[in-house]
Amino acid sequence: MDAAAGAAAPNYLRAGKGLASWLTTTDHKRIGILYLIAILVFFLFAVCLGLMIRLELFSPGEQFVGNQGYNRILTLHGITMIFLFIIPSVPAVFGNFFLPIQIGANDVSFPRLNLASWYFYIGGGLFALGSVILGGVDTGWTFYIPYSADTADNVYLPILAAFILGWSSILTGLNFIVTVHRLRVPSMPWFRMPLFVWALYATSWIQILATPVVGITLLLILLERFLGIGIFDPAKEGDPVLYQHLFWIYSHPAVYIMVLPAMGIVSEIVPVFCRKTIFGYKFIAISSLAIAGIGSLVWGHHMFTSGMADLERIVFSLLTFLVAIPSGVKVFNWLATMYKGSIRLATPFLYALAFIFLFSVGGFTGLLQGALSTDIHIHDTSFIVAHFHYTMFGGGGVMFFGALHYWFPKMFGRTYCESVARWAFALFFVGFNCLYFPLFLAGLAGMPRRYADYLPEYLVYHRISSIGSWILVAGIVLMLANLLRALFKGERAGRDPWGGATLEWTVPSPPPTHQFAAPPVVTRGPYEYARERASG
């Protein structure tokens, strides 16, 4: 351990004492930890809801929550997982913590705004939880009109929650863009930035450009509900399909908010554990921007059966296929990075491999949904549920945990038990596939989604899926227990336990509040290990 550096300045965890010092902190690392705690709490809450969904579907017929109970659980599971876990997860926790360090800065450009974003996040989370206390809401996370204007449940709370969380997302995105432009050390030109920074930069642009659309749309629902303005209400010659367009103009790019940062982490982990520079750096960097760009033009593929004009459907189908190309570029470059590498199969790398596999399954099944005729059949079936969980949970979620294992020694200065972490990963991976893969088959056989009950012929798929949910949860519990134990009893970690070449590995673990006394001088690319070995 680098005792000298650690003794010179207290690390960020010990820089101030007491709850107040945390709740008023403007240190980007502490804010990252605040997000980590809150996001994990919401995640575990939503996992419980997901378990309840799978228990209800264990057998056909009404089990224990009934139709309306099921609809409310499903809605809350979706809202919590999407708005409170997967959208903020990687950028808010690891982006906040590592983006400034990776570009050689001591903080983000607007530290107080950064703290305000966290409070917006907590405020939105409390509104979402408040809706549970008031009996829940049954619209689905998509809030489709006219249902959301018509239901007897308290729609305004989760809608305000999503609206406030949108602000949190916009402000974080804005902060990151300014930080990347203004605070990069002069010795780091654009094409020396770590790929995680590239991914966050592309994500931030989606956050600030697309999120306002959904904010305005959600407010329109409230106006529709309370004032009856008639913009969506067919009884007043409004158009329910207009709502769907506005919703997906945000919510499709939002899936790239969920997955682009995860791809950035894969691009960090793969070269480190292969001891080899990343293959096709520029192509990976640019493909993030390409995904953000093309991904903003494909929202209509959520609406192939909504009654859009046939020509619209054809155009959206074509655009959807094009967005597969930059994702493919990333996967091929990661594989090529492994070629002739020197691979260390540590836990973070296992998560990265799982990402490549699970996200590929999700991506390829996405092609069946991008194609018009096949999508008409599987649209709104459990095939979509499976695809969505493979891309979002298998993508964003898996790399959230991959990043947690990768950067845990840096964030907390301790290492976790590697063999327990591998066992937890194995349970996670097996449970994941057991839970979601059968839903592809059920969907192909015609099982509609959002069904509290199902015909007996779909029993076998649901049974296996429910059993998978227990395995998956066992894996998550074991993984978090292992990390929690490491927090207090883990061995001390050194500055650079994995042998990484990006700037965060040059500062002590955990870093001091001001990690760089003087701006570091970057003399090589972020993944150049060969030269490092030659010189040292």
Next chain:
Amino acid sequence: MYSGASEIAREVDAAFYWIGGICVALLIGITAVMVYFVIRYRRARSPQAAHIEGSLPLEIGWIVVPTILVLFMFFKGYEGFKLMRTVPEDAQVVEVVGQRWFWTFIYPEQGITSDRLYAPVGKPMKLEMTAPVDDVVHSLYLPAFRVKEDCVPGRKSYLWFQPEQEGRYHIFCAEYCGKDHSRMITELVVLSPEKYQAWLQRKVEDRNKPVVMAQAMDPESAEIKERDGAALFKTYCVSCHGAEGLGGLVENARNFTSLADWKRSPKITDIYRTLELGIEGTQMRSFSNLPPWDRFALAHHVAAFYKGSDRPQASPEEVEQLNKDFRLGEKQEPRRTIPIEQAKKAYVEDAGGG
């Protein structure tokens, strides 16, 4: 998956095999390469990594080849879609209305309706679909035929299919529509052309049959007994009023086991009136598309939830008024329009007249 039940289904399945086949091959390839590299270049065997920064030809290759592949996939999907959207000119039109939480299939030529979709073998069927403006979005899904299209309030949509063999096929609601979304299931019944004609004939006769008020008002009459009020209740009423008739499953759904606070009155004549007109401002729809005899059977079934003997009886004048208001004694007119629009109009006339 069901075997292909129509030309569209075969076309869609072909696209599934093409696109799915390419995808599975690529997935296996990527996974195999990944696993091979992990084993081949593990640190024990490959202590020193090579220094390779990239390769322009490779990058171009894995941009161009996938682009060609996905354009091919797009085309495969487009082919089947084109077939789905090109309705044969001799298709028979059936109008479909999706409501929370049941389907109504209207045969406009015959002026009859059904809660199940009937179709003859070999005839292209075009479904023209909508939902009432005060309802929510539904989606009609026929998995065996690989077709699906939303029923959007205030908009018209369509799909078509051509059944090739007799049988029964599931119809699901695929767009989330609230409490009983998962029970909004009915079936497509494909019959031989002869049996189909016989079914139509029977439905038309049933609709035309004039009502004899004395028998209609008597729950024990043969005409009421031969109709299955319980089955009708299960199809149309149970989602909101419950199997025990206790109500409350949606906002303001009436409890049939009590005589208190009926919007109209608990008399059979007024229950019939509500079935004809619906109740404005609530989810209680008009069921005027059902044959009048069915509605009387349903009214008696509803009335039977109250076990006391003090249910108010309709006076002879009230029975006669009902007969006159809805011309029940005459041959019944075909119902051509969507029930809810008709119901709203009828309600306005009723309110104006009363």
